[in-house]
Amino acid sequence: xxxxxxxxxxxxxxxxxxxxxxxxxxxxxxxxxxxxxxxxxxxxxxxxxxxxxxxxxxxxxxxxxxxxxxxxxxxxxxxxxxxxxxxxxxxxxxxxxxxxxxxxxxxxxxxxxxxxxxxxxxxxxxxxxxxxxxxxxxxxxxxxxxxxxxxxxxxxxxxxxxxxxxxxxxxxxxxxxxxxxxxxxxxxxxxxxxxxxxxxxxxxxxxxxxxxxxxxxxxxxxxxxxxxxxxxxxxxxxxxxxxxxxxxxxxxxxxxxxxxxxxxxxxxxxxxxxxxxxx
Numbered sequence: 667x668x669x670x671x672x673x674x675x676x677x678x679x680x681x682x683x684x685x686x687x688x689x690x691x692x693x694x695x696x697x698x699x700x701x702x703x704x705x706x707x708x709x710x711x712x713x714x715x716x717x718x719x720x721x722x723x724x725x726x727x728x729x730x731x732x733x734x735x736x737x738x739x740x741x742x743x744x745x746x747x748x749x750x751x752x753x754x755x756x757x758x759x760x761x762x763x764x765x766x767x768x769x770x771x772x773x774x775x776x777x778x779x780x781x782x783x784x785x786x787x788x789x790x791x792x793x794x795x796x797x798x799x800x801x802x803x804x805x806x807x808x809x810x811x812x813x814x815x816x817x818x819x820x821x822x823x824x825x826x827x828x829x830x831x832x833x834x835x836x837x838x839x840x841x842x843x844x845x846x847x848x849x850x851x852x853x854x855x856x857x858x859x860x861x862x863x864x865x866x867x868x869x870x871x872x873x874x875x876x877x878x879x880x881x882x883x884x885x886x887x888x889x890x891x892x893x894x895x896x897x898x899x900x901x902x903x904x905x906x907x908x909x910x911x912x913x914x915x916x917x918x919x920x921x922x923x924x925x926x927x928x929x930x931x932x933x934x935x936x937x938x939x940x941x942x943x944x945x
């Protein structure tokens with residue numbers, strides 16, 4: 667009876683283990699910078715600020731900070747979930763289905779955005795941030811046990827991204843012969859987009875290919891396995907989680923996926939109601 671009671675108490679403690687406030691808060695910061703960037707993008711697209719340059723200089727690095735923060739936190743969060751599930755379910759539990767289903771769900775949401783953007787005719791979202799996060803949630807699973815390997819792979823993916831971005835593929839007709847049947851099959855240049863190879867002209871409005879961005883997720887896995895080893899911080903931090911500004915950021919961070927899905931229509935609605943844009 668004592669053993670059973672102790673086990674129940676241990677499970678209760680594990681379920682009650684608090685979230686790390688700084689992770690949710692940093693995700694909340696990324697939500698705010700994302701909303702600012704997308705508001706600027708809308709103002710540029712609708713001609714309110716036609717001269718603003720979003721793809722280089724200040725706004726480029728603003729976007730890179732936002733995306734990089736999200737992706738690093740994806741990797742960190744995966745390591746925390748992995749260790750907590752190992753503690754809760756045992757060292758031999760099959761955890762991959764949990765990550766597989768999560769990845770497929772996020773990738774599916776990315777496909778919905780692909781359809782919406784295609785119907786709207788504003789550009790391409792063949793492999794955007796949600797596609798990347800969904801795929802990375804699945805692909806990163808074998809690496810969750812490792813620490814320094816992920817740091818090395820981040821370097822490899824970063825170098826490969828610099829090398830591969832110089833290549834473009836605009837499609838090609840290839841003959842296909844099966845027995846007495848012959849035809850010509852066209853390989854669309856956009857098929858290689860997930861790997862970082864794009865057509866020469868590629869007006870993507872949201873594009874984060876696996877090379878190099880999967881490496882950023884692995885960087886987050888390294889950080890999670892280093893700074894949060896054994897589900898404890900490497901360095902103690904002040905308990906600022908309940909401070910009013912931090913509490914607001916944590917709220918945004920805990921609901922980041924929902925906010926991502928609805929923020930653009932809300933931005934456009936507000937701009938339209940204010941008379942800033944006319945759709």
